[in-house]
Amino acid sequence: MRIGIDVGGTNTDAALINKNTIIKTFKTNTSKDITSSVSLCIKELIKNQEKQNIDSIIIGTTHLINDLIQRKNLPKTAIIRLCGPSTRLLKPLSDWPLDIVDKNLFSSHFISGGLEFDGREISSISKLEIQKLCDTFKSEKIESIAVNGIFASVNPYQEIETKKIIQQEMGNIPVSLSHQIGRIGLLERENATILNSMLIKSAQSTFANLNNIIKELKLNSKIYITQNDGTMSSIEDALKYPVFSLSSGPTNSMRGASYLSGIKNGLVIDIGGTSTDIGMLINSFPKESSIAVDFSGIRTNFRMADVLSIPLGGGTIINKQKPYLNELSVGNEITSKSLSFGGNITTITDIFAAESKTSFSLPNKNIIIEKLLSNNVKQEIKSKISLAIDKMKTSADTIDAIIVGGGAFIMPEDIDGLNLIKIAKHSEVANAIGSALAQVSGYSEKVYSTHNMTREEILNASKHDAINNAINKGADKRTIEIIDVEEIPLSYLPSNAITVKTKVIGNINNN
Amino acid sequence: MGAGILGTGGGGNPYIGKLRAQEIVRQYGNIKVIQPNQLKDDDLVICLGGIGAPTVGVEKVRGDESARALNELENYLGKKATAVISGEIGGSNSLEPIIAAGKNNIPMIDGDGMGRAFPEIHMKTFFIYGVSWTPAVVCDEKGNTALFTKAISAHWLEKMARAVTIQMGCAAVFATAPMNGNEVKNTAIHGTLTLAKNVGEAVQNAQNNKTDPVNNILQAYPGKLLFEGKISDLARSTTDGFARGHVLIEGSNQYKKNTLKIEFQNENLIAYIDNKIVCMVPDLICIIDSETGDPITTELLRYGFRVSVLALPAPENLCTQKALEVVGPKGFGYDFEYEYLLNIPRK
Numbered sequence: 001m002r003i004g005i006d007v008g009g010t011n012t013d014a015a016l017i018n019k020n021t022i023i024k025t026f027k028t029n030t031s032k033d034i035t036s037s038v039s040l041c042i043k044e045l046i047k048n049q050e051k052q053n054i055d056s057i058i059i060g061t062t063h064l065i066n067d068l069i070q071r072k073n074l075p076k077t078a079i080i081r082l083c084g085p086s087t088r089l090l091k092p093l094s095d096w097p098l099d100i101v102d103k104n105l106f107s108s109h110f111i112s113g114g115l116e117f118d119g120r121e122i123s124s125i126s127k128l129e130i131q132k133l134c135d136t137f138k139s140e141k142i143e144s145i146a147v148n149g150i151f152a153s154v155n156p157y158q159e160i161e162t163k164k165i166i167q168q169e170m171g172n173i174p175v176s177l178s179h180q181i182g183r184i185g186l187l188e189r190e191n192a193t194i195l196n197s198m199l200i201k202s203a204q205s206t207f208a209n210l211n212n213i214i215k216e217l218k219l220n221s222k223i224y225i226t227q228n229d230g231t232m233s234s235i236e237d238a239l240k241y242p243v244f245s246l247s248s249g250p251t252n253s254m255r256g257a258s259y260l261s262g263i264k265n266g267l268v269i270d271i272g273g274t275s276t277d278i279g280m281l282i283n284s285f286p287k288e289s290s291i292a293v294d295f296s297g298i299r300t301n302f303r304m305a306d307v308l309s310i311p312l313g314g315g316t317i318i319n320k321q322k323p324y325l326n327e328l329s330v331g332n333e334i335t336s337k338s339l340s341f342g343g344n345i346t347t348i349t350d351i352f353a354a355e356s357k358t359s360f361s362l363p364n365k366n367i368i369i370e371k372l373l374s375n376n377v378k379q380e381i382k383s384k385i386s387l388a389i390d391k392m393k394t395s396a397d398t399i400d401a402i403i404v405g406g407g408a409f410i411m412p413e414d415i416d417g418l419n420l421i422k423i424a425k426h427s428e429v430a431n432a433i434g435s436a437l438a439q440v441s442g443y444s445e446k447v448y449s450t451h452n453m454t455r456e457e458i459l460n461a462s463k464h465d466a467i468n469n470a471i472n473k474g475a476d477k478r479t480i481e482i483i484d485v486e487e488i489p490l491s492y493l494p495s496n497a498i499t500v501k502t503k504v505i506g507n508i509n510n511n
Numbered sequence: 512m513g514a515g516i517l518g519t520g521g522g523g524n525p526y527i528g529k530l531r532a533q534e535i536v537r538q539y540g541n542i543k544v545i546q547p548n549q550l551k552d553d554d555l556v557i558c559l560g561g562i563g564a565p566t567v568g569v570e571k572v573r574g575d576e577s578a579r580a581l582n583e584l585e586n587y588l589g590k591k592a593t594a595v596i597s598g599e600i601g602g603s604n605s606l607e608p609i610i611a612a613g614k615n616n617i618p619m620i621d622g623d624g625m626g627r628a629f630p631e632i633h634m635k636t637f638f639i640y641g642v643s644w645t646p647a648v649v650c651d652e653k654g655n656t657a658l659f660t661k662a663i664s665a666h667w668l669e670k671m672a673r674a675v676t677i678q679m680g681c682a683a684v685f686a687t688a689p690m691n692g693n694e695v696k697n698t699a700i701h702g703t704l705t706l707a708k709n710v711g712e713a714v715q716n717a718q719n720n721k722t723d724p725v726n727n728i729l730q731a732y733p734g735k736l737l738f739e740g741k742i743s744d745l746a747r748s749t750t751d752g753f754a755r756g757h758v759l760i761e762g763s764n765q766y767k768k769n770t771l772k773i774e775f776q777n778e779n780l781i782a783y784i785d786n787k788i789v790c791m792v793p794d795l796i797c798i799i800d801s802e803t804g805d806p807i808t809t810e811l812l813r814y815g816f817r818v819s820v821l822a823l824p825a826p827e828n829l830c831t832q833k834a835l836e837v838v839g840p841k842g843f844g845y846d847f848e849y850e851y852l853l854n855i856p857r858k
Contacts (some may be wrong), residue, residue, distance in 0.1 A: 086652040089574035089610075094530055116680035117567050122653065150571050186570045187527070390815040396743055447566075497681075499566065 001053050003221075004436025005041050006252060006429075007034045007061035013432040014041035016049070023049075025429045034063055035209045042217060051219055056508060059210065060226035060248045060435040067202040068195070068246070069296050071099075075143035075201045077106055079194055080133065082113025082149035082158050084123030092148075092190055097297035105198075107140050109133055113158045114150035117497055118449045122150060125158050127165055134169035144197040148178040148190040154447050156180075174200045174240070181243060183445045184499065188301035195298060196243035203242035207235050224438065224508070228304045230255050230285050231505065232438035234474060243302070246295065251305045252434030254279050254286045257402045259433055260423045266400030267392060267418070269385075271407035273315040274329035276385065278392045279307040281402075283483055285505070287394070310388050312381065314407035318346040324377045325384065339367050348410055351377050358409050382412040389415065404430055440508055442470025442480070445501040458500055459485065466502040475506035513711030514605040515806035516728065517703070519795050521778035522602015522628035522808075527572055532606045535575075535613035542609055543618040545594060547701050550620075550692030555590050557581055558624060558637060558688040559608040560598040562649065562672060567681040568603070573652065577607050578614035580650040580686040587646050587658060588689055596620040596695065598635050598687070600703040601628025601778075602808075607684065619704070624688070626700040626826040627795050629838060630777045632672065633665030637688045639834050640698040644668045647687035651679035700826045706732060714804035724804025725819050734823035735853050737782060737790060738771040739764050739801060742816045747809075758798075758812050760820065771820060773798070775809050780843055782820065790852055793830065793838045795823040824857045 001023070005014045012030045016023040026044045031037040038059060046054060067073045079092040092108040093101050111129050114122035137145070145166060149158045156179040163175040176196040182189030210223050225238035226248040238245050254268045264284045270277040280287040286305035293302050315329035315338070330337045330347055337343035339350040340362035346369075352358050354369040393399065401418045403411050404427050413420065426433065444465035448458045463482060470480055484503040514525050536542065550556065559577045561568065585591055592615070595608040600623040612619040624635030638644050644665040649657045649672050657675045662668035668687070676683045690698070713727035725736050740762040747756030755776045762769040772783045779796035782789050790796050798807045801817040829838055830851070836842065839849040851857070 085574075085654065087572045087574060089531055089534055090527070090572055091534075094534065114571075117564075117570070118680075120680070122571075122680070184566065184570050186572050187530075387817065390741060390817065393815050395814055497564075 006431035012037040016045040073202040146197040152179040192300040199242035231441035256430030256434030440475035462500040476509040480506035513707035518601030518628040520809040528606040539613040554593040554692040563682040576684040622699040632669040790822040793825040
């Protein structure tokens with residue numbers, strides 16, 4: 001049996017799942033230290049259960065991103081770029097918000113190293129240079145270090161050697177290596193690596209105590225943390241790569257919706273109070289974003305769910321004339337400000353309440369809305385949602401669309417090309433269920449030269465690389481399957497170089 | 512953003528170019544821009560641009576190589592350049608000369624050699640109208656320089672320069688087309704830096720004021736809204752380093768019953784409405800996001816995007832008989848002659 005827990009800003013949701021059955025769910029307020037609410041959830045769910053039957057506990061949380069937004073718990077971080085003479089015009093942190101850069105948190109350095117796209121060295125790394133840097137770091141009281149080598153994803157040996165030298169000099173100081181964090185795109189990967197270094201402290205205070213819960217409750221289970229892409233990692237890995245767990249919420253919600261509806265391929269439309277989030281499921285996993293992802297003003301290239309968020313939800317305020325839908329929502333204050341709750345602001349909820357079409361009952365039942373206004377609002381909802389859906393659909397074919405969220409009642413029934421599916425039960429803990437379902441992934445992205453390898457050899461090399469990556473992260477070898485292979489030739493050049501991306505997933509190895 | 516729109520689908524992403532230009536301005540102050548007509552006959556103007564694969568350019572980000580490329584060519588010529596000019600205003604290449612202009616404290620010309628983006632070096636108006644493509648240099652960031660003293664055609668220069676660029680690691684900078692003031696006046700496309708800035712500002716204004724970007728763009732660059740609709744099909748393949756293919760757009764609003772097809776080779780080349788040609792290269796075919804006005808480059812095209820397609824008349828000097836042999840439909844392997852199909856006056 002598995003327990004999935006989603007620690008949100010306000011609520012902590014949990015679900016106990018045995019193979020394919022939901023045994024029990026539980027919801028509580030989120031405590032200041034996430035440990036006590038997680039502990040409470042586990043205690044509730046394991047009542048009347050044999051403790052040895054709980055194999056794994058999988059936790060998703062938004063805690064790290066809050067620390068980042070509030071700029072708290074951030075360590076003094078050093079950034080080393082292995083670049084030799086290349087790329088020196090744009091220093092690390094070039095496109096970061098000034099309020100972080102000016103905090104005097106960073107120490108940036110260019111040193112020898114770096115590779116060409118085909119793996120040749122731009123220059124070799126110098127042990128002496130790195131040792132000297134470490135002396136500087138000691139006097140600067142650096143707590144965490146990010147290392148980024150040009151084309152490190154083609155061959156990571158320079159980054160690995162650099163880390164070895166640093167730890168010889170500085171003991172067990174955390175060192176984040178870019179090839180383990182991001183993909184091709186020097187600045188975006190560097191940004192992600194720096195973020196990782198900055199979150200190490202925060203991860204310590206968030207995750208490190210979780211293992212104690214297990215001891216306290218005398219459980220034999222293993223704890224995992226969910227990641228941005230719908231997979232999970234061990235606590236040990238989450239402490240090393242906290243950046244991968246920065247934003248797992250949207251993915252968990254989509255994975256949960258997929259499970260609850262039984263739909264593996266299709267859209268998930270999550271309509272809340274202030275926004276509607278639309279994502280695409282491919283083989284039960286969210287389709288990933290191909291463009292840069294912005295985190296609190298920092299541009300990165302994470303592997304993340306491609307979710308389109310539009311300002312439309314149950315609390316959206318209605319204007320008196322065109323456009324009838326305001327960009328703003330009454331949000332949490334719907335229970336005091338909207339007509340249905342006795343307030344004086346007309347919201348989308350009120351339009352539907354007037355026709356008794358909401359999914360819940362409301363205090364003020366005598367709302368009268370003009371038929372014309374109601375029709376106009378519905379038409380605008382339809383065109384807004386259709387537009388967003390078109391942006392997310394990948395082909396013109398009719399596809400399944402799973403509707404979730406508290407505002408699901410506003411979904412128009414007659415959008416072309418959609419087969420609407422509503423979830424009957426447990427949709428309020430979809431995120432926790434999504435956490436419980438997380439799997440282990442492996443990934444590889446490298447540029448290969450077609451001079452000395454055939455296409456088949458290249459694809460095989462990429463597959464092996466991705467599978468080994470998954471096994472290293474704890475996947476059961478027998479369950480690993482390849483879910484995506486992409487080949488991208490380098491354009492504007494006669495093709496003798498090719499980028500191959502491979503992604504695999506598998507179940508956790510419980511032994 | 513303006514450079515992105517004038518890139519007509521090609522030219523790469525200007526984001527890193529923008530960061531680099533901002534850094535140079537931070538270090539060396541504002542860069543002076545002058546008009547071609549302000550040049551004197553004995554001025555020396557050199558054309559600068561990036562060469563290589565865009566995928567490599569985002570990883571091995573270029574530094575100030577263009578300043579070195581400029582100096583190397585100056586040394587060979589025994590004369591200092593008085594200004595630099597962009598070879599291609601479309602896409603990421605448009606900002607390359609800013610680096611050299613800032614470091615050497617010389618002005619940049621308000622103009623370029625394409626008025627848009629094209630895939631190859633020999634497609635610049637400088638060469639079409641008789642400027643010599645040699646001497647030329649290609650420089651990398653490591654300090655290597657290749658000097659080309661003689662190439663029997665601009666196309667040959669292109670081939671040799673690319674071979675060197677691959678050895679240099681696929682992201683290099685070239686300096687070519689040393690010109691005197693008169694040659695720039697006669698062969699360059701004038702005012703395109705200002706044009707790109709105006710087009711970019713038009714889109715930003717539309718985004719800030721939530722107005723229609725199409726109208727704003729067409730005021731900055733008079734042309735025609737060709738089509739509105741949704742991308743319904745996409746076919747592409749990469750051959751010899753070029754992204755070739757076509758995109759189908761299903762019409763909406765007044766175009767509801769029609770389908771637009773655009774054939775591209777990195778840049779958008781020919782547009783058909785219901786199989787009838789409505790715009791052809793070198794006139795500009797620009798695909799933008801209907802809502803935001805952001806340019807959509809060939810690699811970002813995706814099913815379901817709501818797009819507006821603009822046709823902008825190419826500058827006069829891309830449309831002479833001489834130019835059309837190189838940058839007209841025949842220059843891209845089509846067997847028909849160029850025809851101007853936008854019934855609006857060319858600027």
